Amino acid sequence: MDVTFFYGALLLYVVGTVAYLLLLWFQGGPLARLATAATVGGSVLHTLALLTRFYAAGRLPPGNTYEAISFFAWVTVLVYLGLEVRFRRHVMGAFVLPIVLLTALAAATVPKSPGGLSPALDNTWVWLHVTFVLSGSAALALTCGVGLMYLLQERQLKSKSLGAMYYRLPSLDFLDGLGHRALLVGFPLLTAGLITGAFQAQAAWGRVLTWDPTQLLSLVTWVIYGGLLQARLTAGWRGRKAALLSVLGFGAVLVTVLGVSVLVGRPHVFN
Amino acid sequence: MVILTVGLNHTTAPVEIRERLHLPEAALPAFFERLGQEAGVLERLILSTCNRVEVYAVTDDPEQAQVAIPHILAEGTRTPLALFEQKLYRHQQEAAVRHAFRVAASLDSLVLGESQILHQVKAAYEVARAQAATGPILNTLMGRALGVAKKVRTETGIGEAAVSIPSAAIGLAKTIFGELADRTVLIVGAGEMAEVAVRHLKGEGVHTVLVAHRHFDHAVELAAQIGGRAVRFDQIRHELLEADIVLSSTAAPHYILHRADVEELIRLRWNRPLFLIDIAVPRDIDPAVNEIDNVYLYDIDDLEGVVAAHREARERESAQAELLIEREVATFFRWLKSLEVVPTLVTLRRHLEEIQEVELVKALSRLPELTPAQQDVVRSLAHGIVSKILHHPTTELKRQSVNRDGLLYVSALRRLFGLRD
Numbered sequence: 001m002d003v004t005f006f007y008g009a010l011l012l013y014v015v016g017t018v019a020y021l022l023l024l025w026f027q028g029g030p031l032a033r034l035a036t037a038a039t040v041g042g043s044v045l046h047t048l049a050l051l052t053r054f055y056a057a058g059r060l061p062p063g064n065t066y067e068a069i070s071f072f073a074w075v076t077v078l079v080y081l082g083l084e085v086r087f088r089r090h091v092m093g094a095f096v097l098p099i100v101l102l103t104a105l106a107a108a109t110v111p112k113s114p115g116g117l118s119p120a121l122d123n124t125w126v127w128l129h130v131t132f133v134l135s136g137s138a139a140l141a142l143t144c145g146v147g148l149m150y151l152l153q154e155r156q157l158k159s160k161s162l163g164a165m166y167y168r169l170p171s172l173d174f175l176d177g178l179g180h181r182a183l184l185v186g187f188p189l190l191t192a193g194l195i196t197g198a199f200q201a202q203a204a205w206g207r208v209l210t211w212d213p214t215q216l217l218s219l220v221t222w223v224i225y226g227g228l229l230q231a232r233l234t235a236g237w238r239g240r241k242a243a244l245l246s247v248l249g250f251g252a253v254l255v256t257v258l259g260v261s262v263l264v265g266r267p268h269v270f271n
Numbered sequence: 272m273v274i275l276t277v278g279l280n281h282t283t284a285p286v287e288i289r290e291r292l293h294l295p296e297a298a299l300p301a302f303f304e305r306l307g308q309e310a311g312v313l314e315r316l317i318l319s320t321c322n323r324v325e326v327y328a329v330t331d332d333p334e335q336a337q338v339a340i341p342h343i344l345a346e347g348t349r350t351p352l353a354l355f356e357q358k359l360y361r362h363q364q365e366a367a368v369r370h371a372f373r374v375a376a377s378l379d380s381l382v383l384g385e386s387q388i389l390h391q392v393k394a395a396y397e398v399a400r401a402q403a404a405t406g407p408i409l410n411t412l413m414g415r416a417l418g419v420a421k422k423v424r425t426e427t428g429i430g431e432a433a434v435s436i437p438s439a440a441i442g443l444a445k446t447i448f449g450e451l452a453d454r455t456v457l458i459v460g461a462g463e464m465a466e467v468a469v470r471h472l473k474g475e476g477v478h479t480v481l482v483a484h485r486h487f488d489h490a491v492e493l494a495a496q497i498g499g500r501a502v503r504f505d506q507i508r509h510e511l512l513e514a515d516i517v518l519s520s521t522a523a524p525h526y527i528l529h530r531a532d533v534e535e536l537i538r539l540r541w542n543r544p545l546f547l548i549d550i551a552v553p554r555d556i557d558p559a560v561n562e563i564d565n566v567y568l569y570d571i572d573d574l575e576g577v578v579a580a581h582r583e584a585r586e587r588e589s590a591q592a593e594l595l596i597e598r599e600v601a602t603f604f605r606w607l608k609s610l611e612v613v614p615t616l617v618t619l620r621r622h623l624e625e626i627q628e629v630e631l632v633k634a635l636s637r638l639p640e641l642t643p644a645q646q647d648v649v650r651s652l653a654h655g656i657v658s659k660i661l662h663h664p665t666t667e668l669k670r671q672s673v674n675r676d677g678l679l680y681v682s683a684l685r686r687l688f689g690l691r692d
Binding site for chain 1: 428432443445447450541542561565567584587588
């Protein structure tokens with residue numbers, strides 16, 4: 001049942017993503033309404049998918065790779081919809097919804113059975129760890145989308161050739177500010193996630209470093225974002241370089257969250 | 272019932288003619304009166320702006336009206352008809368409605384997508400309506416035209432891109448800084464374009480305007496004029512730490528701002544973005560400055576390129592607007608068609624006859640003992656009632672249809688009986 005809801009959500013995300021991308025070139029009230037409606041519909045089905053999974057499994061998701069990736073996509077889409085309501089701009093959807101769709105597709109390719117968590121991992125620390133890391137990653141997904149928009153808009157202003165997209169994209173000031181704020185939310189969450197993860201590793205295996213690929217990659221990610229935040233706060237970094245680094249950082253997030261467990265097939269310890 | 276427009280605009284007639292055809296508001300009652308009396312026009316409206324003079328009319332005799340309207344306009348404005356007759360365009364029905372929609376949506380404007388025309392159309396309509404010159408058709412037409420124009424503005428980007436150099440510069444500033452309210456502008460040198468741009472920027476609520484000039488007196492004078500603060504020319508580097516937007520238009524024969532200066536400046540500014548507008552010829556700022564991160568340098572050619580790009584963008588959007596307008600024209604004519612008298616009467620008669628048939632079948636099936644002669648009496652009773660009911664509305668509607676409020680009867684009738692096509 002929950003998987004059916006999930007596939008319904010996935011389908012609506014495809015519609016939403018295509019509509020948001022088309023909006024970059026074609027302005028249109030009906031198209032914009034379609035994009036929003038599909039995304040809202042998708043997020044409702046997605047919420048139902050997570051809720052029914054919660055009842056079926058008798059524990060809070062995320063409890064395996066599928067649930068983790070799905071949860072990440074869910075938080076990202078909710079954050080995006082919040083921003084759309086707040087700023088009344090559809091253009092961000094063209095840069096955030098593809099991330100939602102990509103991760104939801106990745107979730108679709110991994111085994112979905114609820115599978116019991118090993119007792120050692122069925123505790124609040126693990127749940128906090130996973131929730132922090134994934135919510136932080138969703139905020140960082142936003143910095144990536146906003147960073148891409150910044151790079152495109154900056155390119156047009158510098159080269160002085162204004163394409164159709166110039167008229168749709170927001171101001172550099174807005175994008176830089178939003179990227180910064182998302183980083184201020186995302187980085188502490190990521191940090192909290194890594195700390196709770198370390199506690200858990202200490203409790204379960206008696207050591208903090210387990211040489212698990214996901215663990216190592218998330219350290220790399222943390223260093224990139226930490227460096228970015230440091231440069232922003234103390235060296236006055238902003239604009240293009242900051243945007244480039246947030247895109248790069250999110251590349252590391254994707255490799256960490258998706259690459260290892262989905263492509264390489266070595267899921268981060270769940271049991 | 273025909274919708275008609277007769278007029279001329281900036282593409283067909285020069286300003287010397289357009290200005291002569293302008294009717295003062297005080298002359299309008301007499302003008303509308305004559306249109307009604309002499310041109311056989313039921314509803315009318317005049318749109319008179321600096322770029323166009325157009326009469327919209329509803330008439331039963333379009334041939335007569337098309338000839339009479341220019342005559343009355345000529346006499347009303349004391350302009351010889353021969354002077355402008357060749358410049359007139361005349362549209363009927365779909366073409367006239369499409370024209371009205373395109374004008375309101377600014378697709379027929381000198382500057383595509385400008386917003387002034389919407390207010391002018393609205394004002395022209397209100398004036399005519401206040402003098403009871405319009406009726407149900409023009410009221411609906413103008414209401415739709417205003418609605419279409421708003422839809423075009425919100426659903427296409429036709430009015431977004433600025434098409435003059437100062438407003439294009441402000442558009443760029445907004446793309447860089449978002450709101451301009453708490454920004455500081457520094458003007459270096461003087462010049463007409465700089466002054467126009469500053470007035471625009473003030474309109475956007477910029478926080479501070481600083482004025483520098485090689486002659487401090489000039490700076491003081493200009494600052495007083497535009498409500499800014501004069502600063503010393505040799506202090507420019509210092510002021511550049513504060514300024515967000517710089518407008519440079521000095522008469523200097525060489526660059527006054529070099530790449531190395533700006534590189535140092537941007538470091539001291541903690542990478543806060545800087546928008547440099549160089550409208551001087553020869554240029555004041557080394558073009559290589561544009562390569563520095565967070566610095567955006569536009570010279571006069573760049574700005575002209577932006578204006579050209581904006582024009583193209585408006586034209587791309589106008590294709591979408593035309594599609595939208597075609598749909599609205601079709602919708603309008605569906606409405607108009609529903610107001611025709613004869614088809615409405617036919618529909619009404621058919622509607623009542625259907626009721627008559629259904630009720631007859633019901634009644635006769637409950638009375639199997641009736642002889643054929645008795646059945647005929649029942650049939651003619653039903654038929655007689657329907658005919659009697661129809662008689663008065665039919666003659667009255669035909670009588671009313673020749674004056675313009677007849678349409679209200681048609682639309683009321685359709686609504687009361689729930690008639691569809």
